[in-house]
Amino acid sequence: MERISDDRNEKSDSIESQDQKLRRQVESEGVTVVGTAVDLSVSGDVDPFQRKALGPWLTEENLPKWDELWVTTQDRLSRDDRHVFRFVDWCLDQDKKVIILDDPDFNKNMHSPEGRVMIHIRAMGPARELLRIKERTKDSHERRRFTARWTGGIPPFGYVPVSRFVDGKTVTYLEQDPDMVKVLHYMREQILDGQSFFAVAKALNEMGEHTARDRARIRKGKPVHRRGAEEGVPEQWSETTVKSLLRDPALLGQKKHKGEVLYDSQGRPVMVAEPVFTDDEWQSLQAAVEARVQTKVRRVNGTSPLYGVVWCGVCGQKAAHKGSIHKGYEYRYYVCGAWPKENRCRGVSIRAEEVEGWVEIYFLERYGNQPVTERVWVPGTDRTKELTDVKSRITRLRRDSVAGLWDDAQDEFRNLMHSLMTRRDELAAEPVVIGRWQEKLTGRTFQELWAVLDLEGKRQQLIKSGYRVEVGRKSFKVTPEPESVAEALERLRSEGADTEALAEVTEALRQSGALTEE
Template sequence: MRRVLFTERISDDRNEKSDSIESQHDKLSRRAETEGVTVVGTAVDLSVSGDVDPFQRKSLGPWLADENLSKWDELWVSTQDRLSRDNKHFLLFVFWAIEHNKIVQVMDDPGFNEQMHTETGLLLLHAKALGPAMELKRIKVRTKDSHERRRFTTRWTGGIPPFGYRPVARYVDGKTATYLEQDPAMVKVLQEMRRQILAGQSFFSVAKALNEKGERTARDRARIRKGKPVHRRGAAEGVPEQWSETTIKSLLSDPALLGSKKHKGEVLYDSQGQPVRVADPIFTDDEWQALQAAVEARTRTTVRRVNGTSPLYGVVYCGECGSKAVHKSSFHNPSGVTYRYYGCGNWPKENRCRGISVRAEEPEAWVEVSFLHRYGENPVTERVWVPGSDNTKELDGVRKRISRLRNLYVEGEFDDSPKEYKDRMHALRARDTELAAEPVVEGRWTEKETGQTFMELWEGLDLDGKRKQLIASGYKILIGSKTFHITPEPLPWSEWVERRRRQGAPEEEIASMARALEMVMGTTPWPCNGSAMADDVQSEAPVTPAVPMKATDSH
């Protein structure tokens, strides 16, 4: 009994005009019924280009392996190009089939197998292989030309759309094409991400919030649109991708959020030197500049809080070696009480340090009262980005494109279209002149009142929010041996009283504050700043604020 293996293939190239898999299978099946052979299997390779080696194809390749050669005698294919369009791959397969005594039947070429076994026949087969190979080259050229034509249009050429956008099919100029439009749900997420970064949130905290809410990444959303399960690399299907610090920073720095089209990671520019836009921008120019300034500032920030660290991480430091202090707790079994401490985070690795520590409740209470006493009635301001004008980066890009265009001209790319070269070069030089004439004005942050006092703000902050506000306002606590020292120095009581009286505060309020201070401190305002540390302890410069609000003295 003749044992036959069907071989079917269709390319993923839309420009290739080929039989469908159904049509190929129908031809092979009708022939098999006529000759009464036994079909042992069907190697179906979907979306496989004709230049892929038959031995490397996902479905056909295993049938050609040594362990499966005994399962079949004949290989049937509807047309020669379904076997391969590459002449080298084709001839190697033919010689392999001869060596292993395999019969190859091509439905539209009945004499194919006989030609394999004569020198003249092999010469004819070689000539036949050149046709599909040349056609493959033409297909690739057409595909490349098509991509080149579409590259600088507003069409979306495929792939995973940037987060914030979704693909839509539109009927334009008599044809259906794919474009991008904003996805309202994703735009809302991006606006919230921007708000959090401007408010001083870390990339980590933004990523954590997205993961907790179950927000899908751009890749997972693309899978869902195609009816596929979400999938995290290295995990089982159905496990969604996770946001990370890196993905947040990369996303919020991506010009694709302005609707810019990219190729190989770079923004595409048209002949006039302007970015090619495939969709409406998510952010305005001013919003984008402010976001980039905040991302850059966030990147440079050295004080970051991680899970399980102290409530005042980045505020409390060791007074001897200058290292950040860590929060420690100790459970006292007899009393059932948990004691909390701040201690040097670098001890015993730092030989200059004696492992000093201080009870946590004391500096926490002091710094809160000190902050509110100094700034509580002051207006809260927020940092507002004032856009500048700096075309240096765009100017550099234009000059690089001028250089590339000139090189293409020297290489003969415009021999048949000198006018196109002249027009493009003229437009680029005009843009170069325009950008070079514009002055560089650096963007800057400025302060704007929010209509809220720091007392009102403080009441609405969580523990981490208060920590960040203290850092932004330049607060720093140096711990010693059961002592601590707060910077800036607490506002003298007499000065605070005088300020509140000038502001029209009633005497009852001033007396109430005095009683509150006495309850917290255990003494009348102000004691000696809680510190008995040596005068030669050097305080580091305050950390650069990472949040938009900063308390400043207002008299």
């Protein structure tokens, strides 16, 4: 059996060296090798029974296949003295021998109380070293935690680790990956366009985009792997992973520890990389994500031609698109789409072609001269969370001072407290401005736009403009009711629509005769 950790603090023979020593010894003794368990990059504190290579050999199914386990040194079994003691006890119960090259008496010692005490004593040395390794690693992480350096692990989606030579040492930082950044902007655009998290996840899977975890495996030369599946099967994006990713402040380049953003002595987020999104892009994305999270509308698989536009005229639920084939001819209908199915309005079923035709004719007749608008995000500012975090740090600092933890560093305490209180006052003075969506004129009327859009484009535009069609057995209604052109222009003007675009639309409507002077 061969094991090596990827911890740079652990000093041990390489796998190749262990293999050579073991093979020379088995050749000299003429024993038969039935298998080799090679555990690469496995820490010394992993239980032997949990190791990927060794573990299967210790199962009941494989016990009859071997009699002796050979290793070069005792710490290759484990650096944890408790694991060694339990493993020795298990080997005695199973009547298995353990041969350790640098300790020929190990197997004999297993069979006597005094010998087992010697084994345990020898195991305490590697256990103490393992503890020192963990402490050094922890101290190293603590020192680097509030710096821009990357302390290890799987980087957030959008970033890759890069090594740089700084002050005579190789250190790791994060940099943006152009391909992943492009994917993130695509995801943002889809959410802003009203797509569901499920639809975005489905699109990413169809595009073959790998998750952050799979990308990390590929960078290390390992195969992709979905939990519960064979190696080589990639992880799948899900509704949850998309939603979590698009809410993660790591996309702003902010450093996190145990899921929380880290703040420096000034109360500002510790930055580990360049942000993927600008502040405006991030705020508009969060508003769209929050709106999607709060909606109670259930997204169905497979977008219907007018999904999100057609609604049940009886109960007000979004309509579902159904189809069937009879004698080679396809029949399509819009029916009540209430969920669960038992809540649906019975008997509400309208031929899809009729609805889509009426949308084309009726909508343009009544709304064709209406100016087309689109929603744009007007960013706000809200530093409430950062202010709360700074106040919490001040409280903890005062508590530590009362406990005497700063008695020998009063100057450092005063400087840190001054920085935090200054930052608290700066944040408290900033007004809270709520970000909002605002209508913006596109410079076209619906009549002009309709000619260049396909069915999906028309569907998306109707949704963006806030229109819905309510249908029933003998009813067809478009809401909201149309304003006069003059009323629409006045409303947009009062809501702060772009002056130049408003003037262009007004002039175009006046020349077309849709708007007349009173």
